[in-house]
Amino acid sequence: MIGEMMAILNSWIENFGLLSEAWRVGIVVFALVFGTATVAYVFSHIIVALERKCASTSNLWDDTALHAARKPVVAFVWLQGVYWAAEVAHRYSSAEIFKVNDTVLQVGFIFIFVWALLRTIKEGESILVSPVKMKKPMDYTTINAISKLSRAVVIITAVLISLQSLGYSISGVLAFGGVGGIAVGFAAKDLLANFFGGFIIHLDRPFKVGDWVRSPDRNIEGTVEHIGWRLTTIRTFDKRPLYVPNATFTVIAVENPSRMTNRRIYETIGIRYADVSQMETIVSDIRSMLEKHEDIDSKQTLIVNFLAFSQSSLDIMVYAFTKTTQWVRFHEVKQDVLLKISEVIVGHGGEVAFPTQTIHISDDGRPSEQESDRDSKARDGGRNGRKQIAYADEGGNDNERSRRRDTKAGDVGEQSLDTGDGD
Template identity: 85%
Template sequence: MIGDIVATLNGWIQNFGLLSEGWRVGVVVFALVFGTATVAYVASHVIAALERKFSNTNNLWDDALLHAARKPVVAFVWLQGVYWAAEVAHRYSDAEIFTANETVLRMGFVFVLVWAVLRLIKEGEGILVSPLKMQKPMDYTTVNAVSKLSRAVVIITAVLTVMQSLGYSMSGVLAFGGIGGIAVGFAAKDLLANFFGGFIIHLDRPFKVGDWVRSPDRNIEGTVEHIGWRLTTVRTFDKRPLYVPNAVFTTIAVENPSRMTNRRIYETIGIRYADVSQMATIVGDIRAMLEQHEDIDSEQTLIVNFLEFNASSLDIMVYTFTKTVQWVRFHEVKQDVLLKISDIIEGYGAEVAFPTRTLHLPEGLRLTGAGRDQNPDAERSSEESSAETGQRQRKGEVEESGDAE
């Protein structure tokens, strides 16, 4: 087809006898490139117009398909135009570079197709996790894992197709891959361990992006920002990024506080021994207050009991759960509960106990300070005798100075 068109155009130009053969080829190549640019421009604007038109519909997938196909379609038009121009040049030239036209065309077609599919996967991922586009958006971690796996399958298939088009035997490539896989497995066992660790995370889903996780086995605590095939990024509470190899999560226990249903209030409150007669009523009022509290989940375990005789207090155990799981709101509820418990205790004239110690002294034992307080006359006599002694000493000193003179 291309040969017939070129021959026709060449015949027309030759009949007029205007240009030499080289110029005629140049004119045809220029016309093909200019036509390719025109078609690419028109195709891009047509697809853009279709995008604007279909954006008003409720179907989101047609928008994704058009957006994903826009640039690959333009690239495909240029691929075809350059191929035709190269074929025209090859018809009148013996340059070796033009012998690869067919191979470049096949590889370029595979590249354009893979590019379009990868863009479509990305657009689909954005639709499935968007709360603005979906009434019930899917879990980001799951969609991201499926997206990565789909990309890997598309790229591997494209590589094998390109290798087949270049004349490589697939059986030989696969055999080499089997032998080389053993060597790569030994050399990159940590990398493979992290890869399969990431796969297990995506499969078991112990946590997802945005969850608060921590481990009692390692110093890991923070919010999950990204789950890759080799590393998981955790943002600690001091805002530092922590990069954890995925293989670590297969050997440690991981706690996910983000999935808790309630937060627990567990406090031990002591009152004085002098208030033992009020213990039963205080415990009953605290239990009633918690049962009626709007932020306490009464369907969960609720315990308020006299716990034990402690060293300097009578201890009451308060064990209950809040409805909220938010960290800041939980502490507001806990503060309100503790203040109401304090009001209940004070309402009965009781007091919250604090550590105290009573010291018993044997009969007849007096402290030095106490003895002076109890016998002030003896203290005054002692002071008077001391003053008289001082006066006599000063008088003697004056007499001695007079004799010396």
């Protein structure tokens, strides 16, 4: 068909003798370019009209196909029209540039076809991950990885076909790539490590875009913004971007708090020693309050027990899990739980303890031996080796001395006061 049209144009140019041959060729070329522009304009508006009509249907893929094909179709019309104009000019011109018309047409067609495929892949990706267009949108990270891989395959295939169209041997190119790949692999081993690290991330999926991640091995914590083939972009909580090479994630431990099922409340609350008689009731009421709390997950481990005799308090352990995993909401729930625990303690006449120390004074104004010894052991945590001081009883004479001061060294049965209690 193209040959017949070219023959008709050539016969018209040769037989129409009103103008010179150069003018006749120029007019035909101009007419072809103008006609190409007109056809491209018409095709563009036809596809836009079809897009509007298909937008009212429930099928999303016809919209995608039309939107992806609109610009490539217009480009194809221009490519074909310019090719015809160049062919006409080539019959009446010996310029070297017109000798590559067929090659340009082939490579241009490959380019337009690849362009249409890439647009289709991109449009399909946006549909599959959109919560508006899909009832159950697919994971963005997975779809993005498949999209990148598909685009890479299309581009590599197009390059190889283009090289074949240009007269290069694909087998020679592949052989060169195999030999050169070894050298490139040694020179760019870090780049390849990051590439395969990104592949492992897409394969194992320890995290995805939007997840909160952190590493106990490195100073890495924030929200994942983008997972590339070389770098992963993480937005830290102070809003700074952190660019982490993908190879790093193959050698460090990564924690993904975004996938937690609950958040934990773990507190130790102390009450006074004076409230020991109310301990069992307080513990029971706190446990009952947590079991009935609407924001506490009763299916998870829930522990409320008297934990230990501390130095200045009786400690109660509170261990529970909230239903929410949101950071802000969790702290609101925790505040409410702590306030209700305080109400339970006060409701039983108790008080939340704080560090205190009690000193008993004897009649002579000095700490008694018993109380001094007890306070000394409490301060030292029960450690042996603390010196003990014995004071004279009230009414004794000044000539009496403590046992340490009037006992001679080496007396039988006497232990050194500096070496503990003789254990």
